[in-house]
Amino acid sequence: MKTGVLCIHGFTGGPYEVQPFVEFLQERTDWTIIVPTLPGHGETLELKKITAENWLMAAELALRKLQKEVDQVYVVGFSMGGIIAMYLATRYPISKLVLLSAAAKYIYPAQLLQDIKEMAKEAVEGKLEDNILYKRYSSKWRETPIRATFEFIRLVRIVEPYYSQIKIPVCLVQGKKDGIVPYTTAEFLFDQIGSEEKELIFSETGKHHICYCDDCEDWFHRASKFLNKKGADN
Template identity: 30%
Template sequence: MEYFHRYAQAFDYEGGAEGCLLIHGFTGTPAHMRLLGESLHKKGYRVKGILLKGHGTKIEDMEKVTWQDWLQDAVAGYEALRKTCRKVYVIGLSMGGVLTLLLAEQYPVDKVVPIAAPVKIYDRKAYGAPLLKYFQRFRKWGGSGEGPTAEEFKDYKLGYDGFSVEALCHLLKLMKLGEKNLHQIQCPTLIIQSKTDETVKPVSAQIIYDKIRAPQKEILWLERSKHVCTIGPERELIHERIQEFLRR
């Protein structure tokens, strides 16, 4: 398999008896989660950053996969950590956040951290994907993106500049599945959401908070970040709050 950058590949950092599964988002790569992974590894955690099928190579590969493939990737990552770790925490960005919610609904996850997980999105045209896919194979991402990236972090800003419309249909399916059974989540939950997210409506975080049944739950509201907040200006705050949450 040919990756478009070395950081687009999965990563696995050995550590102690507590493991963290990191899951990137739709059209993204493990590069978006690598800074967080490095931060957690320095604190002694075993960290596994997975690559979802159809990502990190070429955009045409997205047409070959389904939501079931992505969920199975997440399950496989969770089960791999569960074999060696006493506790397993799942942390995901965007679609990866939805996958962490699905894992927490179906498996004995110890703690879950959905970051910018979509329940409601701004792009109304996205909901027409089931029809649009018959007329258009790919779409470019709109908006202004994440803005300038410091030279030292440019290798972490890696993902496709567009997406498969067919694959978007599968993302919409995952979003529905994730929201449907939120009431099944009872493990401690830290929800992270930026108020200035240009992709996911911030109300998504409140919906997740209100519907899960976890006795320990909280929302970390970001003030200055775009959607891919794990490589944004508040990344260090994210690292600190996640570490604090996992230590409790």
Template identity: 30%
Template structure:
């Protein structure tokens, strides 16, 4: 049985956000892997003239390519990639779904002001590369692309209740961008979902010092009740 994994990164991010996890699984197993970068995304961020439809189409194209080659397909979505993964699951029914710090809801600015310590912890436990990427991305974000991200969230507003795949949600407890409370609410909305909270885990958790815990939980979930050759 061939198993394929689709990795979907976040808004203004790129494949690099999930690369440690991709490498971890790729080095150990003979999985078929797809890790697209949405138009305008990646380390050379040129997001201005792209939109949510283009991002979703890139993800869907990679999913279809995997399904043609593999008996089993698992989708792993990080942040905005978690939203896209949810939308894909309605149209294409992946065998399993893994959502890492999924950004289904709008960021609560009041929460961020009230609990600024989350950002301090983010810097303390994150790999320094995260800070470089975040600083670079801040200057590249434009209003039009942000509206596109919001449209994607609106499109997925009632998606969690319709997800039927076995779902694992992983979220860091000190995520300063998408608060852990969002996933604590989300897990109650998805029929077959489990939430794993990673202590001291920041938003870019796969690039952080806590990523080994993420790898372990993902690996365990992939192989649960599954025979893979």
């Protein structure tokens, strides 16, 4: 049986957000893995005229194309991509979901403040340019239109009523030091999702970009084991 994996990145991000996990799977499987760039995203953001529907449609088109090439599809979604992944699971025959820092709830002020404090400390010490979070988001904070942020919030609200309709196996991965999505969000989703087979993995040191956390290899192995586990549909 030929397997395909659709990986979906987050709001204002790009394929790099899931790249470490993608490479981990590529090294260990013969799966067909695709990571589309959502409309308005990539290294340069062009989000002014983009809507939630544009993101959903792009993900649907990528999924439909992949489904023509393989026998079964797994979907991996990071942050906003996790919300899109759940949307797809209510509309298409997907075998399994892996939700990474899924943004069902967002902005955890205490940890975000701590991240900013770390940036400030490193700035004083002359190390700010070495901070990965700063490198990725210093420009994006300036480039992201308010309207695009509202579209992201609207996307979450579009999908939220349907969490209980998800019945396929789901693996949730969440960092306890996430400054964008409260780590309790994963527990909320775990309870809301209708699947009988579901797994919740916490990273003690993980921040929002869970694929770059210090203990990512640990959850890479666990999530990979979840995807490789044989079930009724495999």
